[in-house]
Amino acid sequence: MIRSTTIVRLNDKLPLAASTDDSQDQSDLAKYTTEEKEIIRKLNETSEPRASIESGPYNHHYLIANGLIYITICEKSYPRKLAFTYLDELDREFINSYGHRIDQPDLRPFAFINFDNFIQKTKRVYEDSRTSVNLDKLNSELQDVTRVMTKNIEDLLYRGDSLDRMTNLSSSLRAESSKYRKAAKQINFDAMIRQYAPVVGVSLIFVFLVYWIFLR
Secondary structure: OEEEEEEEEOOOOOEEEEEEOOOOOOHHHHHHHHHHHHHHHHOOOOEOOEEEEEEOOEEEEEEEEOOEEEEEEEEOOOOHHHHHHHHHHHHHHHHHHHOOOOOOOOOOOOOOHHHHHHHHHHHHHHOOOOOHHHHHHHHOOOOOOOOOEEEEHHHHHHOOOOOEHHHHHHHHHHHHHHHHHHHHHHHHHHHHHHHHHHHHHHHHHHHHHHHHHHOO
């Protein structure tokens, strides 16, 4: 289930719109909305454009697009694929409605709070992941979340982990480099076997013949 959604301008972290699930008690979300503010504070132009941050019973999912941050708090069981499809849909509608105004320097916080109506309507569509429409979205190949960065909130806030794209790229490159080194060793070993196997085979046959002729 989607519990809350916030839209923030990336460059100055100005909140533009927000929505929470009014049908449920929000007191349990206080800790996670504080975490959300810390996540937003860490985001910049070099951050990964999509990421999921795990925190207890919830996940924070964010999308950076068109100079904006779209971030949502979802229950951990809610499918990541639907969460990012939901954020993509919000981005399309928000840019279509307010794209020409988002860079205005005199905007006040929550200047587009009326966008809550669209957020609430869209949340209702995405509420149940078992509906036929959402099952189709889950089965679609258009939203690939296998490469979306996943972090733990404690690593991010207390152990200095970064959401920076280059940091993640470096980690990926190190992993790929290690994988290729292992593959190269295996290839060299296989080549050595192919090179010396005939020699070893001939030697064994020769030893067998000598034994058979002279020692039997």
